[in-house]
Amino acid sequence: MKPIGKQSLVIGTSNPAKYDQLKMALFGCGIHLQSLLDFSFEDMPVENNLSIEKNALKKAAFYFHKLHRPVLTMDGALYFNGIATELQPGLRVRRILGLNKKATDYEVLQHYQTLIEKSGGRLNGYFEYGICIMLSSSQFYIKKVTSHRLFISPPSKTMVSGFPLSSLQFDTQSGKFLSEMNKREEKGFWHRTLGKYMSEFVMQAVSPL
Structure with a gap:
């Protein structure tokens, strides 16, 4: 394991797919990124679904006090254009209506596939991300990012474990x-x-390290 040093961050997620997303998003920033899998602990933070920013801060504080290392966390919410408020996923992407548990990858895919098909097979939408970098118990930075997406159904037959919505997100450039x-x-x-x-925000935040 590489020791902590200048411009190093632990990505505060136990989801390998989300870790890979952030690693690819920050490629070229010159920051050494570490996964929670590099460390030995099993506790998980409890999210209250208050806001993406508050959830990101809560997770960052939890992991920082466990690891005593600079941490980057991200929390997300999903919204679809033209969909009724009561049907919007928001912060609860995996808390599907009618289920009292966190949905599986397959349940998530089936739910949003049905929603998209009811809208003609195409839906524009966007993710809102709350990003927090915590360098010490009193020094942290928070940023909100909006990322627009196109969702299409029927979905791809390829599904990524931990990220079922990737089978519904279509990139027009590629x-x-x-x-x-x-x-x-x-x-x-x-x-x-x-x-x-994210890149400028992250680089500015870690520059004092």
């Missing part, structure tokens, strides 16, 4: 579903849709 992209295409996608909005 002409592919996100789940079907090769690593080069995927890296370019995450840089265009997230990394270019």
Whole structure:
């Protein structure tokens, strides 16, 4: 394991797919990124679904006090254009109506596939991301990023574990579903849709390290 040093961040997520997204989004920033899998602890923060910014801050504080290392966390919410408020996922992308548990990848895919098909097979939407970098218990930075997407159904037959919505997200630049992209295409996608909005924020935050 590489020791903590200048411009190093632990990505505060236990989801390998989300870790890969952030790693690709921040490619080229010159920051050493570490996964929670590099450390040994099993506790998980409890999210209250108050807001993406508050959830990101809560997760960052939790992991920082466990690891005593600079941490980057991200929380997301999903919204579709032209969909009734009561049907909007918002912060609860995996808390599907009618289920009293966190939905599986397959349940998530089926739910949003049905929603998209009821809207003619295409829906424009966007993710709102709350991003927090915590450098000490009293020094942290928060940023909100909006990333627009196109969702199409029927979905791709390829599904990424931990990220079922990649089978419904279609990228017009590459002409592919996100789940079907090769690593080069995927890296370019995450840089265009997230990394270019995050990079300056992250570099400014870690510059005092």
